[in-house]
Amino acid sequence: MTTTTKPATPVTVTRGRRPGAGALALRQGRLEITQFLRSRESVVFTMGFPIIMILIFASIFSGEIGGGVKFTQYFITGMIATGLMTVSFQNLGIWIPIERDRGVLKRYRGTPMPKWVWFAGKVIMVVAIGIAETALLLAVAVALFDLDLPGTAAKWFTFAWVAALGVTACTLCGIAISSLARTARSGSAVVTPVSLVLQFISGVFFVFTDLPTWMQQVAALFPLKWMCQGLRSVFLPESFGAQEPGGSFELGRVALVLGLWCVIGLVLCLTTFRWTTKRDG
């Protein structure tokens, strides 16, 4: 192929090497993170929300939940889970429709970029922001409200896999729900009520077992309840497991339900994802 310049102008042809697939995904991730961090609303609302909530909750409920355990120890689990859901489910469910509406996704489809690279970029962004946000949340809670961090490697391991599985499920569901929004503006209208209702019924703002039984059962169908429950096993003493609806922290069931939601989310993504808006044919 000829170079795309005037034949008269002598040009040195720089044969750029295209980065490998892994490098492409990392570049895409870096771009997504840059876009996220430069968008002030995203940073304030996605990263700031859980921190504001823990400040409010830990200040209101400064007492103990029982057995010498502070309320903070209970609420931090809900705030971590909410934070992870916000950065994955809510963030993607709101932003992808905007990008689709603007034609950004259509533009990517017109390039030789492998499709999965775009998804990988989103995942890298969600994981990076999720880790940063959780670390910030823990730092605030430890500094201001004497939060006790998990004391054993086993508990940190549980923390890691519950968070990873939960974020995966929420990311896939966020990508899937993005296809429900017909326009850029309707993204937040679709996603915000879903996540708000889930937060109320999954024991983020209240002690889960204080909720009506039917509400607990509805919540048990969705991932957030299980993320909170898994995290409670990390931040509360072992004896508190007896107060859970199932009589223990049920880590096996936590893994099962979150894993199932990963599968459901993946299937929905593969079958419903759209690169263009409806009016684009």
Added chain:
Amino acid sequence: MDDELAISVRGLRKAYGDNVAVAGVDLDVHRGEVFALLGPNGAGKTTTVEILEGYRHRDAGEVSVLGTDPARPDADWRSRVGIVLQGTGEFDELTVAEVIRHFSGFYPDADDPEKVIERVGLAGKAKARTHTLSGGQKRRLDVALGIIGRPELLFLDEPTTGFDPEARREFWELIRDLAAAGTTIVLTTHYLDEAEALADRVGVIAGGRLVEVAAPNRLGNRQEALATVSWRTPEGTVESAQSATPTALVADLAARHGGEVPGLTVTRPTLEDVYLTMIGHAR
């Protein structure tokens, strides 16, 4: 298939529900050619082009673009095709240079991002966030992303809409450069002067059909069309006659008037006349 053809289309059809957007289009575009699809809004230009770009699925017909069926695009084919869409997909939080550099990474033989920024006339805006660009500058960014991969075939869907006259001239120069370097170019436009200035051949599309394909100066048999000769009679009314031999008619008139013919004009149909007649018939 013919290797000299960049695009070959036979019997292309596409309907959205009851609305037939493309109603049987046959089209060949040669390698190295600049081809303009000219037509009013809603004529089927964008639908046709987006089928060729691999964005939309057709209902019927055979389509080959660079030897590949665009309904089944692969990465290699995508890297040989440059696309400038009608709507701009904005990357609000990124700078011009960041976007262009990022997209250059998708192509196996990408052009130098700095050079492309220079070529589309955005050198002064390289560090500007894309949302601060004017409409015309955003369009230049679109063009930059279309050519960053050094495409063999470049699609431009209404590329100069919203440009001021000077920006359009500059853009035309860029297109001529690309064409001179051997890039095949397919552009849609509803500007007649743009089609006339750039295209080797023009396809007039109206009502989902290709009404005619010809070199701009031959469209509607413009060169062979009858000339209209008009003049003023002594009574002050304007008389006119259509003639295949206007010179003879003028000589005859001159003889009759014994010299100067008052109010004499000789005209042939302009591209606009021909075009309006064509799309008028198709409606």
